[in-house]
Amino acid sequence: GASQAYGLSFTPGTWVESIQITKGAGSVVNGYESISGQINTELIKPIKDTPFFVNAYGSSDSRFELNTHFNRKIADKWATSLFVHGNTRVSKNDMNNDGFLDNPLAKQVNILNRWQYTNEQKGWISFINFRYMNDQKQTGELNFDPNRDKLTTNYWGSEINTERFDISTKLGYIFPDMPFQSIGFQNAFNSHNQESYFGLNQYNIKQKSYYSNLIFNSIIDNTMHKFATGLNFTYDKYEEFVNVTDYSRADNSFGAFFEYTYDNTNNFSLVLGGRIDNH
Numbered sequence: 612g613a614s615q616a617y618g619l620s621f622t623p624g625t626w627v628e629s630i631q632i633t634k635g636a637g638s639v640v641n642g643y644e645s646i647s648g649q650i651n652t653e654l655i656k657p658i659k660d661t662p663f664f665v666n667a668y669g670s671s672d673s674r675f676e677l678n679t680h681f682n683r684k685i686a687d688k689w690a691t692s693l694f695v696h697g698n699t700r701v702s703k704n705d706m707n708n709d710g711f712l713d714n715p716l717a718k719q720v721n722i723l724n725r726w727q728y729t730n731e732q733k734g735w736i737s738f739i740n741f742r743y744m745n746d747q748k749q750t751g752e753l754n755f756d757p758n759r760d761k762l763t764t765n766y767w768g769s770e771i772n773t774e775r776f777d778i779s780t781k782l783g784y785i786f787p788d789m790p791f792q793s794i795g796f797q798n799a800f801n802s803h804n805q806e807s808y809f810g811l812n813q814y815n816i817k818q819k820s821y822y823s824n825l826i827f828n829s830i831i832d833n834t835m836h837k838f839a840t841g842l843n844f845t846y847d848k849y850e851e852f853v854n855v856t857d858y859s860r861a862d863n864s865f866g867a868f869f870e871y872t873y874d875n876t877n878n879f880s881l882v883l884g885g886r887i888d889n890h
Contacts, residue, residue, distance in 0.1 A: 628654060747771075797824040839869075846863040
């Protein structure tokens with residue numbers, strides 16, 4: 612969506628537990644768009660992280676970064692994490708003397724509060740995430756001053772200011788007597804607001820998105836015959852302006868899927884699905 616150009620820079624590295632990359636067609640349980648490949652970043656789980664973590668970074672090109680993790684076990688089955696990230700680049704660098712910044716000037720504040728509930732005896736597990744991010748970038752010529760030169764031909768320059776808020780939940784149930792069978796329910800809402808200009812061109816976009824996915828996993832006869840089935844729904848509302856041209860729109864999609872996998876010496880999978888789109 613609106614964050615596709617800068618989205619990977621919105622997830623600090625110290626928050627990531629692992630990264631999974633799918634090249635080509637992936638599992639339909641991740642949505643019908645997974646057919647084109649996916650990158651999934653799995654965040655550190657509160658129940659596994661250390662009670663306190665701090666990481667500081669600085670470089671000769673004036674990039675500075677601070678990361679802190681605070682983790683606490685609230686109760687026997689509840690744990691929470693507070694991740695705070697900040698980075699900045701405040702000095703202008705032009706090592707190749709071409710008159711343009713080598714790297715954007717930047718400031719970012721990124722805060723994530725994560726909650727985990729785990730009840731292994733009854734088979735329940737849940738995650739709740741709240742995140743706020745504010746990111747500011749300035750690019751262009753070395754002598755560009757936004758207070759003086761914004762939207763003028765004095766010097767070429769650009770500013771990209773982004774504010775984002777996310778809420779996501781995951782609820783899973785594993786049948787205690789049948790560990791191969793589970794139900795998962797995922798929901799995510801985000802609000803993304805970007806105001807920017809590039810030279811004399813203005814580009815502003817607001818996006819509100821909702822995603823929901825219900826998954827049931829089980830087997831047919833034995834564990835070599837696995838299947839996943841469920842429903843998913845996505846909704847995206849864009850308020851997008853390029854200069855004075857309005858590209859605002861709303862997209863929503865509802866789908867059902869069934870995926871069968873035969874796992875022996877050779878893997879075989881059969882995917883059936885359908886969806887309805889409204890634009």
